[in-house]
Amino acid sequence: MKMRMSAAVTALILTSTAAFGADLAPSSVEPVPPAALPFSWTGFYAGANIGYAFGGDDRVGVHYPNYIGDIGKASGKGILGGLQAGYNYQLDNIVIGLEADIQGSQIKDSVTGSVAGIPGKGQSDVKWYGTLRPRIGYAFDRFLIYATGGLAYGNIDYKLNYDGVSIKDSSTKLGWTAGAGVEYAFTDNLSGRLEYQYVDFGGYRVGNANLSTKATPDFHAVRVGLNYKF
Template structure:
């Protein structure tokens, strides 16, 4: 019995030792790989904003210059859609964007020129832009500059010395601005953007030799959201 007990004890000890040798070695946890955010890709979104600071001086000509009726300081609300594409290499982001805005950017001015009363009104009903963009990305923050083509419908009406004339057409000009965008998720981002829009100078003609020079422009601040596909 003593021999049997000793044999059993020896057998159990050997089995425990073999089991210890066969136990798997502890595995060190592997840190997850963090993929840096990239601005590369197509996106689309919406925006709202406010326009202000237009400085369209209304001059009366018949045919010589008679004087300035006043200054149209166009202002009003706007809102629309935008879409574009970004490509990021290192921290530099380049892309192109187009947008289309419905607007109520308008003003009216009254004045007297050469002893005769007059009234002018400008109303920008919609406009759009097509712009390249270049920026610098710091992870999910993007600061950028932009500029390019602008076009819009401008309804211009003027009355002077009993005569009324108007022009309502699509005009082409230019725009420049800058913005800051932040990506809340891999797909959703928000932005604040400033734009200056200028539609150049053109002539609005009335009866005979009566005409005026229009030069509509404005500044705009817009808040927007984008979805990156």
């Protein structure tokens, strides 16, 4: 009888010990997913763009040989498209960078009028242009707003016909540009942008000692583009 009671007590103690041990066993822990890293604009990128140019204020004056008046104002307009490449560096929310682009364009205009009772016609055509610009912006994670400005250069055809005499110039000119834009990163590598630029090629003389004009080609441009960050 005593042996049976001892066996029963022993079994009860072993069962309680096992249950208590089970209560002390560590419960399974769900794995914690790694924290998502913030997006960075730092890196090289390249892309393409397309846009439209308009406006400007190029007054076509006639010097015959002294200044005698304006034929009118030429405001070039037309489509443009090209490639861009650059590098960004991000420090906290500030993004600084350098970008170069080259654009094929058909930014044309012609204006007719008369000076001293004699009809005349002026024409301009920006065949291509490019820029080299630093950029500075502020990033809201994947959204970037920026300002930009720097060097502009381009090939411009310029013509003036007056009193049966024609003068023209076709050459590459230097100027300046300034603008601003917004850009959004759809993925870690692909981003899209909307950008405004003002481009001014300054003033230069076209013609000879008998007939000349001062060309002042400039225009506004709005462009949309895509970039791939490496």
